Every structure is written in structure tokens, then in C-alpha cells.
Amino acid sequence: MATPNYGYEKRQRELAKKKKKEEKLRAKADRKLEPESPGLMPGDPETDVASLERDPPTVPELPTKNG
Template sequence: MPTPNYGYEKRQRELEKKRKKEEKAQAKAARKAERPHEGGDAVPPDHAVTDDADGAGDGGGDGGGGD
């Protein structure tokens, strides 16, 4: 009786896991493509990023008033 080839069996299990992981990632991408604007990823309008590069008028900065 031949001895079991454990290395081959392990490689086959690893390939199966990799295949399943890729299929799952593709399914996830397909679901995301179907509903691009739904979900919790959207930023609320009151927290939207502005194009204000210098940050003037937002009350931010280093907090120092020159005192």
C-alpha cells in the first residue's frame, strides 16, 4: 500500500481555500457594484469635506491667538 502524500493533499486544500476566497471577493464586488450609493459608507452632508485649502473661516488652526 502506498504512503499518503500529505504535501499534495495540503496543497489541494490550500488551492480550494484560495478559490473560495476569490469567489467570495468577486461576489462581494458584484454586490457592491449593484448598490454603489447605499450603505453606511456615505458621509453626511454636514460633515462633507470642502475645497477650502487654507481652512480660513472654520475656526481651526493651531488655536493660538498670538498671546
């Protein structure tokens, strides 16, 4: 019976780990470059600076101590 080649198996595990890590980093970089949140799109009234200058957000008045 042939003896197991532990060095080869270890190297294969290391290569798999390295490949998985690189894929995760690449996916993270892709997410950073392409914003997927709909709130970050230009022209959105909630995030568009020009619309905020025309229509400033309303702030509800806080109740005072006297009522």
C-alpha cells in the same frame, strides 16, 4: 500499500481555500457595483433629491414641557 502524499493533500486544501476566498471577494465586489435595495433606485420618492425639494419631509412636532 502506498503512503499518503500529505504535501499534495495540503496543496489541494490551500488551492480550495484560495478559490473560495476569490469567489467571496468577487461576489462582494459584484454586490458593491449593483445595488439590490429598492430604496436606492432613482426616481424613488424617498431617496430622490428632486422630490425632496418639492415635498420636504414632514417632521412631527415634539411635545413641550408645558404640554
